[in-house]
Amino acid sequence: MKIGFVLDDTLDKTDGVQQHVLTVGKWLTEQGHEVHYLVADTTRTDIENVHSLGRFVNLHYNKNNVRTPLPSSKRKIKSLLSEHKFDVIHVQLPYSPFLAKQIINLVPESTAVVGTFHILPASALHGYSNRALRLILGKSLKRFDKIVAVSEPAVHFARRAYGINAEYLPNPIDISVFRAGKRVPELNAHKLNIIFLGRLVKRKGLLELIDAYNHISDDAAKKTRLIICGKGPLKQKANHSVRVDRDVRFLGYVAEKDKPNYLASADIAVFPSTGGESFGIVLIEAMAAGSKVVIGGSNPGYSSVLSAQPYLLFDPTDQQAFVEQLELFINDSKLRDRMSTWQQKTVEQYDISEIGPKIVKIYKQALDIRSQSEII
DSSP states (O other): OEEEEEESSOSSSOOHHHHHHHHHHHHHHHTTOEEEEEESOOOOSSSSSEEEOSOEEEEEETTEEEEEEOOOOHHHHHHHHHHHOOSEEEEEESOOTTTHHHHHHHSOTTSEEEEEEOOOOSSHHHHHHHHHHHHHHGGGGGGOSEEEESSHHHHHHHHHHHOOOOEEOOOOBOHHHHHTOOOOGGGOSSSEEEEEESOOSGGGTHHHHHHHHHHSOHHHHHTEEEEEEOOSTTHHHHHHHSOTTSOEEEEEOOOTTTHHHHHHTOSEEEEOOOSOOSOOHHHHHHHHHTOSOEEEEOOHHHHHHHTTSGGGEEOTTOHHHHHHHHHHHHHOHHHHHHHHHHHHHHGGGGBHHHHHHHHHHHHHHHHHHHHHHHHO
């Protein structure tokens, strides 16, 4: 099959949607399919078949910094579609009226249109804005032959906000990449490593994490170090919030190739996001890398991954509960081991070798729908 992934963004970033697209695209290529990436603008040269169709601007939305495309050239899109004659275009939802909507409206009737729905709103306001976007996208939403969503909460939101009947299919990762992670030598000293990896923005709960770490007992603090991996606007504020008698290290941005090593170094990997998560791809990355135990904020996306083990979820805005959560896993090695055993088993279901064939099946179902509609 010839497949075109449509993303109203750039592939230069390593956010969750980009990881999803590149992981699935790489696996499909390895299976012998021809994969193209139709994006707003990308400068990377290490990925084949990338088509930059315009430019984008940066916005603050859903407690996050996002990029949205400016209006693209209809002539350029028509030329690309005419040249490649895709069997399937796979659109990442929600999408922009300025790029993906144009592509959807211009693809020939023989091309199957498949979507993956990725988001949950961080507030009621963001929920209302998605309902407004539904009106703007209009009839293009009816062109989809199959749509999946990355979590059950995302399935429900897609139905509520967009009238979309999506199937649940989780985000995949390539487990082998993360299983290759090796503990970072300088983090091997006789302390437990509590590791946070993510953007240093309000939604990710970094300030709540530092506040909780400041308030754990002195005995628990002596046993541990807190490692902050990532960059963002909260670094200075977070740094100034640390108690002088706490071992907290800010390592800055960690490249994708080094991410498995830092996650493999975690005795406790903690992701205290306060909301706006549709899934928990960083949770399954940490599990696959061999983080001893992975705990997360009790938002719907992270709960969709961890809810089978309530020990692993907590309210990051409740300082006392957060402190107790950290101390529980610092002091109870048997609980860490028990949760680690469960996590190593549960992560297998998210491997691309499990998810990839299901995606191909969806493509084939969508192509069958197209064939039937053409006969009618």
